[in-house]
Amino acid sequence: MNQPADALFQYLLRLGDDSLILGQRLTEWCGHAPTIEVDLSLSNLALDLIGQATLLLDYAGEVEDKGRDADRLAFHRDAEQFTNCLLVEQPNGDFAQTMARQFFFSCYSELMFAELETSADPRLAEIAAKAVKEVRYHADLAADWVIRLGDGTDESRRRMIEGLDWFWRFVDEMFAMDAAENALVQRGVAVDRAAIREAFDQRIAATLAQAGLEVQASGWPLSGGREGRHGEELSRLLAEMQVLPRAHPEAVW
Amino acid sequence: MAVLGLVPDPEIPAVSVVDLGIVRGLFTGGDGALKVRLTPTYTGCPATQLIERSVREALDAAGFRDVAIETVLAPAWSTDMISEAGREKLRAYGIAPPPRGAASRSLRGGDAVECPRCGSADTREVSRFGSTPCKALWQCNACHEPFDRFKCH
Ligand SMILES: [Zn+2]
Numbered sequence: 001m002n003q004p005a006d007a008l009f010q011y012l013l014r015l016g017d018d019s020l021i022l023g024q025r026l027t028e029w030c031g032h033a034p035t036i037e038v039d040l041s042l043s044n045l046a047l048d049l050i051g052q053a054t055l056l057l058d059y060a061g062e063v064e065d066k067g068r069d070a071d072r073l074a075f076h077r078d079a080e081q082f083t084n085c086l087l088v089e090q091p092n093g094d095f096a097q098t099m100a101r102q103f104f105f106s107c108y109s110e111l112m113f114a115e116l117e118t119s120a121d122p123r124l125a126e127i128a129a130k131a132v133k134e135v136r137y138h139a140d141l142a143a144d145w146v147i148r149l150g151d152g153t154d155e156s157r158r159r160m161i162e163g164l165d166w167f168w169r170f171v172d173e174m175f176a177m178d179a180a181e182n183a184l185v186q187r188g189v190a191v192d193r194a195a196i197r198e199a200f201d202q203r204i205a206a207t208l209a210q211a212g213l214e215v216q217a218s219g220w221p222l223s224g225g226r227e228g229r230h231g232e233e234l235s236r237l238l239a240e241m242q243v244l245p246r247a248h249p250e251a252v253w
Numbered sequence: 254m255a256v257l258g259l260v261p262d263p264e265i266p267a268v269s270v271v272d273l274g275i276v277r278g279l280f281t282g283g284d285g286a287l288k289v290r291l292t293p294t295y296t297g298c299p300a301t302q303l304i305e306r307s308v309r310e311a312l313d314a315a316g317f318r319d320v321a322i323e324t325v326l327a328p329a330w331s332t333d334m335i336s337e338a339g340r341e342k343l344r345a346y347g348i349a350p351p352p353r354g355a356a357s358r359s360l361r362g363g364d365a366v367e368c369p370r371c372g373s374a375d376t377r378e379v380s381r382f383g384s385t386p387c388k389a390l391w392q393c394n395a396c397h398e399p400f401d402r403f404k405c406h
Contacts, residue, residue, distance in 0.1 A: 023297075037379060037380035037382070037390060038380075040380065040383065040384065040390075041380060041382035043382075044382040044386050045382075046297075047295070047297035047298075047299070047386055048295060048296060048297045048386065050297050051293075051295060051296030051297025051298065052296050052297070054296070054297075055296055125327075126326040126329075127296075129326070129328075130293075130296055130326050130329045131296060133329065133331075133406055134295060134296065137381060137382075137404075141381055141382070144381075
């Protein structure tokens with residue numbers, strides 16, 4: 001495979017896997033959320049994310065040119081072939097923890113897709129223009145909950161702080177660059193993740209200030225997801241997500 | 254186009270896929286085949302495949318045998334693509350339509366939303382996400398009617 005195509009394939013896989021795994025995680029809330037409105041919200045977020053993943057992974061498959069489409073990539077790879085960041089595969093925990101994860105991811109994702117709208121790759125730019133509008137809603141929703149819980153009762157505040165504390169350790173990985181991505185940035189295709197970090201930090205700080213919470217980057221930063229080194233929780237998630245297509249590989253609705 | 258104007262949106266049957274701006278164009282190719290260009294409202298909208306099938310069935314029933322359906326993402330669908338007639342049909346159906354030019358404004362803009370039942374502008378958002386990806390839940394403070402609002406997008 002030629003090198004630029006392989007780098008683009010890997011990049012699309014990273015973006016697609018992030019959306020897919022977080023979308024799948026959020027579906028676990030369906031029927032379990034604190035209220036019907038929240039239940040609908042989380043299902044809608046999951047739907048958007050899986051829709052974005054479908055577009056990104058379908059395109060990845062075309063770039064790879066080995067006959068794999070989004071379904072093939074989603075259902076017939078093992079954990080070590082997934083390149084999502086570790087943040088999205090973490091278990092939901094309680095509602096505050098889910099919102100902490102969503103807040104960090106959607107704020108990052110909104111900045112990412114906003115930049116990708118002007119990517120030199122027209123297909124990626126098209127997908128980003130579509131996705132950014134959806135992700136903007138997600139970021140607003142998550143920020144609203146961070147404020148509401150952070151500025152709420154003693155218990156909601158404690159849980160919100162615990163959720164944010166837990167997820168801080170996974171934030172750096174979302175902004176890490178490597179040689180392949182740097183080469184794509186040079187060609188105007190990818191986003192320089194490091195360059196959007198400041199805007200991310202500002203958005204986080206502004207929301208936390210509104211919630212009456214302090215910004216406290218805590219925990220030893222963890223990474224490895226982009227290289228396929230995941231926690232066992234991802235395997236459990238994949239087992240549930242993939243069991244049907246693996247048991248009946250050619251089944252259709 | 255007249256045929257497609259009768260194809261209802263699967264989730265809001267009061268409006269057609271043409272009213273909603275999902276049909277982006279009709280072309281006759283050099284080979285005489287009819288090309289239909291569709292755009293999804295939301296990337297994960299579960300109705301997208303159903304819409305494609307309904308469009309195909311409607312055109313087939315109207316005698317168009319050679320039809321090619323193409324999905325386009327750009328320009329990204331926005332609520333500004335909903336026609337004036339579509340807006341009126343939404344209102345009559347009990348869904349507050351999005352204001353014009355909404356897509357270019359902030360999603361958090363404080364637009365007045367009118368209750369589709371009594372017309373009062375004294376309304377509040379209950380939940381940003383409603384029964385389908387394209388709608389938010391609102392309630393009227395004047396008549397207490399809960400209603401759907403088409404999200405600015
Ligand atoms: Zn009213």
